Amino acid sequence: MHELSVTEAILKTVLKHAAVNSVHKILSISLQISKLSDLEDNWIQRYFDYLSKDTVAAGALLKIERLPLLVRCEGCAKSFETEPADIGNMVCPSCGEKKVALVPGKQYIIKNMEAV
Amino acid sequence: MDPVRLIEIKEEILSDNNQLAEELREKLRKSGTLLLNLMSSPGSGKTSLILRTAEGLKNYLHLGVIEADIDSTVDAEKVAAQGVPAVQLRTGGFCHLDSSMVAKGLTALNTDKLDLIIVENVGNLVCPAEFDTGAHKNVMILSVPEGDDKPLKYPLMFSVCDVLLVNKTDYLSLSDFDRVALEKRVRSLNPKIRIFYVSCKTGEGITEWLDWLKNTLADFKAKR
Numbered sequence: 043m044h045e046l047s048v049t050e051a052i053l054k055t056v057l058k059h060a061a062v063n064s065v066h067k068i069l070s071i072s073l074q075i076s077k078l079s080d081l082e083d084n085w086i087q088r089y090f091d092y093l094s095k096d097t098v099a100a101g102a103l104l105k106i107e108r109l110p111l112l113v114r115c116e117g118c119a120k121s122f123e124t125e126p127a128d129i130g131n132m133v134c135p136s137c138g139e140k141k142v143a144l145v146p147g148k149q150y151i152i153k154n155m156e157a158v
Numbered sequence: 159m160d161p162v163r164l165i166e167i168k169e170e171i172l173s174d175n176n177q178l179a180e181e182l183r184e185k186l187r188k189s190g191t192l193l194l195n196l197m198s199s200p201g202s203g204k205t206s207l208i209l210r211t212a213e214g215l216k217n218y219l220h221l222g223v224i225e226a227d228i229d230s231t232v233d234a235e236k237v238a239a240q241g242v243p244a245v246q247l248r249t250g251g252f253c254h255l256d257s258s259m260v261a262k263g264l265t266a267l268n269t270d271k272l273d274l275i276i277v278e279n280v281g282n283l284v285c286p287a288e289f290d291t292g293a294h295k296n297v298m299i300l301s302v303p304e305g306d307d308k309p310l311k312y313p314l315m316f317s318v319c320d321v322l323l324v325n326k327t328d329y330l331s332l333s334d335f336d337r338v339a340l341e342k343r344v345r346s347l348n349p350k351i352r353i354f355y356v357s358c359k360t361g362e363g364i365t366e367w368l369d370w371l372k373n374t375l376a377d378f379k380a381k382r
Contacts, residue, residue, distance in 0.1 A: 051173075055171070065163075078317065129313050
């Protein structure tokens with residue numbers, strides 16, 4: 043249920059930009075969220091629909107792009123992308139090394155919005 | 159009808175929370191108070207670890223505790239009974255702490271004379287991992303009965319912590335918990351994490367944990 047806090051933060055930010063840009067209606071909002079995050083897309087949209095009632099963001103569609111996990115090989119130092127489900131069994135596609143580690147850093151970004 | 163405009167935003171979703179967290183971290187750094195965020199699932203031993211830590215460090219430093227619970231004050235009462243200043247935050251259904259809630263806890267706790275503050279986050283391996291609380295160090299507990307597969311299920315939590323305490327080692331002989339498999343899974347998420355095996359019941363491994371805490375605090379104070 044931490045989607046609620048995240049959704050409140052999204053709404054606050056887009057309303058701030060809407061005011062600056064004299065927006066009448068926000069049509070869609072593009073978000074980038076790491077695949078490592080457990081945020082549920084459906085819940086973010088549902089909370090957003092509820093919270094944004096009576097604002098210029100009412101009815102806006104959230105377009106959520108999931109960013110892949112970046113992993114670095116300890117053998118050849120090359121980076122590659124992986125899926126959360128493969129975390130227990132990661133092998134470097136370049137050199138076959140099994141000692142690989144996730145590149146730290148969470149990503150939760152509001153990229154842009156379409157508005158009139 | 160007006161044409162559709164694409165408005166660039168490029169902002170962190172949790173920028174307000176992250177900014178306040180950074181302010182708390184810096185303020186406490188200047189006053190030499192280390193803030194430690196303790197996370198785990200319910201029942202893995204957060205309060206027991208705090209009680210062990212309080213007992214072990216009572217002659218070394220001044221400890222304070224911020225307890226968070228959805229709706230009770232039992233944890234803060236247990237800690238306060240040991241003579242440790244403690245405040246209870248009731249999150250009222252919220253599944254995690256954020257920096258504004260921790261800021262309230264810090265105000266309620268008189269932090270001036272404290273060397274170390276442990277924040278006991280809400281018992282949950284999912285949500286607390288997503289929010290910066292302003293802590294200097296993130297510590298998590300995984301208890302043996304929960305199993306060695308948890309890094310696969312909750313990778314974010316294992317990736318954001320500085321220390322993993324594997325608690326309830328007194329259950330190891332009764333379970334098929336695989337330490338080697340656990341460490342491999344954890345280190346692929348987070349190669350720098352420190353892992354300690356402890357039992358809050360028997361006291362096993364607590365000395366090593368307390369030594370890490372003392373050394374970390376000494377480094378922290380030296381960098382003021």
